[in-house]
Amino acid sequence: xxxxxxxxxxxxxxxxxxxxxxxxxxxxxxxxxxxxxxxxxxxxxxxxxxxxxxxxxxxxxxxxxxxxxxxxxxxxxxxxxxxxxxxxxxxxxxxxxxxxxxxxxxxxxxxxxxxxxxxxxxxxxxxxxxxxxxxxxxxxxxxxxxxxxxxxxxxxxxxxxxxxxxxxxxxxxxxxxxxxxxxxxxxxxxxxxxxxxxxxxxxxxxxxxxxxxxxxxxxxxxxxxxxxxxxxx
Numbered sequence: 724x725x726x727x728x729x730x731x732x733x734x735x736x737x738x739x740x741x742x743x744x745x746x747x748x749x750x751x752x753x754x755x756x757x758x759x760x761x762x763x764x765x766x767x768x769x770x771x772x773x774x775x776x777x778x779x780x781x782x783x784x785x786x787x788x789x790x791x792x793x794x795x796x797x798x799x800x801x802x803x804x805x806x807x808x809x810x811x812x813x814x815x816x817x818x819x820x821x822x823x824x825x826x827x828x829x830x831x832x833x834x835x836x837x838x839x840x841x842x843x844x845x846x847x848x849x850x851x852x853x854x855x856x857x858x859x860x861x862x863x864x865x866x867x868x869x870x871x872x873x874x875x876x877x878x879x880x881x882x883x884x885x886x887x888x889x890x891x892x893x894x895x896x897x898x899x900x901x902x903x904x905x906x907x908x909x910x911x912x913x914x915x916x917x918x919x920x921x922x923x924x925x926x927x928x929x930x931x932x933x934x935x936x937x938x939x940x941x942x943x944x945x946x947x948x949x950x951x952x953x954x955x956x
Contacts, residue, residue, distance in 0.1 A: 730755050731755055732752050732753055732754060732755050732761060733752075733753040733755065733758070733825070733826070733863075733864050734750060734751070734752050734753070734825065734826065735750075735751045735753075735823060735824070735825050735846060735866055735868075736748065736749070736750050736751070736823070736824040736825075737749045737750075737751070737821065737822075737823050737839075737842075737843050737868075738821065738822045738823075738824075739819050739820075739821055739839065740819060740820040740821075741817065741818075741819050742817065742818055742819075747809055747810075749805075749806065749843060751843075751846055751847055751850065753850055753863060753864065757852075757860070758850060758860040758861070758863045758864055759850055759851065759852045759860075760802050760847060760850045760851060760852075773796055773801060773804070774804050774808070776800065776804075776922050776923075776925055776926055777796050777797055777800035777801045777804050777922070778791070778795060778796055778797070779791040779794055779795055779796055779797050781797075781800075781922060781925070782918050782921040782922045782925060783797075783918065784797075784914055784915050784917075784918040785914060785918070786855070786911050786914050786915070788854045788855075789854075797853075797922075798851045798852045798853045799848050799851040799853050799856070799915065799919065800919065800922055801851075802847050802848070802850075802851045803844055803847050803848060803851075806840070806843060806844065806847065806933070807923060807926070807933050810836065810840060810930065810932050810933055811926060811928040811929070811930055811933065812928055812929040812930045813836055813930040813932045814836070814930050814931065814932060815835060815836055815837035815930075815931055815932040815935040815936075816835050816836070816837075817835065817836045817932070818833065818834070818835060818836075819833070819834065819835070819836050819839050820832075820833050821833075821834065821839045821842075821868075823842070823868040825866070830868045830869065832868075832869050834869070836932045837932050837935040837936045837939065838869065838936075838939075839869075840932055840933060840936035841936040841939045841940055842868045842869050842870075844933075844936050844937065844940065845940055846863060846866050846868075848919075848940070849862065849863050850863045853915070855908070855911045855912055855915050856912075858883070858905070858908050861882050861886065862878055862879065862882055865878075872943055872946060872947070875943060875947065876947055879905075879947060880905075883905055909944050909945075909947055912944045913941055913944045913945060916937055916940060916941035916944060917941070919937055920934060920937055920938070920941075923937065
């Protein structure tokens with residue numbers, strides 16, 4: 724990849740079409756260097772309203788590394804707030820047609836709304852500027868829409884072990900030690916998901932598709948840790 728190409732933002736465009744022919748498009752633009760979500764254009768356009776439930780101190784995570792004086796809004800909650808606003812009254816089992824476009828390819832799937840939102844929320848949350856999401860940043864650029872647990876596990880451990888081998892002296896490399904580190908990061912992520920659920924539940928909504936999508940993501944966080952998948956002894 725040329726330096727010019729690597730300097731370009733990465734873009735994923737999610738397009739939803741409901742059974743009632745309603746359509747919603749979400750363009751997720753990632754900074755070329757940090758792989759964080761860029762939403763400056765929405766802010767400049769004046770059509771991005773920061774909700775009260777996204778304030779940092781509203782159901783703040785017990786492991787949150789920030790304080791509201793310097794970070795008034797939770798970066799994860801803020802990034803998903805427009806998705807929550809769009810689908811807050813929809814039910815999980817509603818069938819949608821989803822297309823996902825990236826620079827390299829396009830994905831199409833007809834599925835239930837909670838599965839589609841799991842994919843979109845998983846991308847946006849991982850690409851948020853939160854310390855607990857940093858270990859996932861290398862994967863957002865190669866985001867795989869609608870990935871199942873097996874595919875997600877392979878991508879996570881393949882990337883993580885590759886980075887570990889690059890950064891450490893291979894003579895002292897220990898799969899068990901790195902597995903423990905990664906497992907702890909997923910435990911921290913599970914706490915974040917728990918409190919994100921509390922934020923969403925604090926909103927008076929008619930639907931539950933957002934909550935169920937986060938429940939699925941949290942299930943992945945609970946099942947992925949390496950010691951639960953292979954025998955390290």
